[in-house]
Amino acid sequence: MEVFVRGARSSSRDWSAAQRAPLDLLPQLDDEQKAEAQRGNLSEEAYARTLYAQQLTGQATLQRLLKFGQWLDAKIEGINSECRIDSVELNTWEGMLHIQGKSEYDSFSFDLDEDVVERFMTTGSADLEAAILRVVEIFLPRGKVAIAS
Amino acid sequence: MNLKGKSATFYLSEEGRSFLDSVAGDGLYVFDVGNGRHGIITADVEDSEDLGVWIRVKRRGGSKFFLLRWEFIIGIEIGEEKSKVIGLRG
DSSP, X not given: OEEEEESOOOOHXXXXXXXXXXXXXXXXXXXXXXXXXXXXXXXXXXXXXXXXXXXXXXXXXXXXXXXXXXXXXXXHHHHOTTOEEEEXXXXXXXXXXXXXXXXXXXXXXXXXEHHHHHHHHHHOOHHHHHHHHHHHHHHSOSTTOOOOO | OOOTTOEEEEEEOHXXXXXXXXXXXXXXXXXXXXXXXXXXXXXXXXXXXXXEEEEEEEEXXXXXXXXXXXXXXXXXXXXXOTTOEEEEEO
């Protein structure tokens, strides 16, 4: 399974950590990034700290997406043993997760609201789990679909 | 568009510019060199709501959130490349 994050962003925790990070941890800016910093009236150091915060959040988000994707893949396999997830992509602009997968003869894809997934990941709510699995039921190939519990 | 966590450049109205000058001028807020001059401020967005945009700023003693009200903003530019993608195989 592959997981992707489209579009950079940073959490407040990583932003704060980046403000305190030693200079040698910050990324080196290329010419385009230096010009971008100048356009925004930012010093190169401040811009590099923003990029570093985005890197920290990006890596953490990938790990969470992978955890969620693996959980969802196991649920999907339980519903239809022929189906597997190929990729999970978070679009940070839309706040949506795009899931793609396939069975032996068919492919499937569907979107999940990031806020719903995030709340589920932090609360483990049975209601949210049921909501997520209802979306799965709608879009999974119908071949050997069992009733999701 | 979801601005949360994004880095954005805000173009401020005259009123917004003078307001920013006044809060920066009292020395409480530590804006980056040049940031905020000419009514242009680049900052990371914590969240947005009906009243305006909460941006992250450094203040003496730590990090704070600062509400930039919509009526002070005449334009927002997202400089980040929309197509930037990172990935992981697991």
